[in-house]
Amino acid sequence: MVAVAARELSIAAVHRLIERAGAERVGDDATEELRTILEELAQRVGKKAKDLASHAGRKTVKAEDIRLAVKEIVRE
Amino acid sequence: MVAVAARELSIAAVHRLIERAGAERVGDDATEELRTILEELAQRVGKKAKDLASHAGRKTVKAEDIRLAVKEIVRE
Numbered sequence: 001m002v003a004v005a006a007r008e009l010s011i012a013a014v015h016r017l018i019e020r021a022g023a024e025r026v027g028d029d030a031t032e033e034l035r036t037i038l039e040e041l042a043q044r045v046g047k048k049a050k051d052l053a054s055h056a057g058r059k060t061v062k063a064e065d066i067r068l069a070v071k072e073i074v075r076e
Numbered sequence: 077m078v079a080v081a082a083r084e085l086s087i088a089a090v091h092r093l094i095e096r097a098g099a100e101r102v103g104d105d106a107t108e109e110l111r112t113i114l115e116e117l118a119q120r121v122g123k124k125a126k127d128l129a130s131h132a133g134r135k136t137v138k139a140e141d142i143r144l145a146v147k148e149i150v151r152e
Contacts, residue, residue: 008089017084017115018137021122023129025136033139034121037146038114039093045110046097053099061094063105070113075149 008042009035045069084118085111121145 015031048069091107124145
């Protein structure tokens with residue numbers, strides 16, 4: 001995974017997402033872990049999407065680049 | 077992917093994460109797409125982590141549950 005320079009996602013938001021999945025209690029360590037993972041994943045997807053945009057002759061990353069990048073990274 | 081009831085992650089944060097990956101320009105559609113994907117992913121991981129915690133006899137989801145859940149969902 002790539003290094004994340006600074007934190008972007010809110011701890012409270014990530015905590016709510018885990019709770020909403022049905023967890024009775026969520027440890028602070030679990031929230032921090034998922035936050036880091038989501039941030040790293042966003043960067044991996046971003047890098048791949050950027051390459052896909054370049055490949056299509058565009059400087060702007062579009063939703064279609066994100067979707068294709070995610071397909072390669074996340075299992076269905 | 078599971079349905080997301082309400083939005084949790086900040087559009088600005090997700091936009092910055094894509095930019096930080098080196099993208100020259102990022103379409104609004106791309107940011108929105110990645111936000112949705114990250115939220116859905118967080119819920120998938122949360123559900124799996126909750127099951128793993130139960131399996132280990134715990135009501136509290138811990139970082140180790142998140143890590144194991146992510147392994148099954150995200151490719152290395």
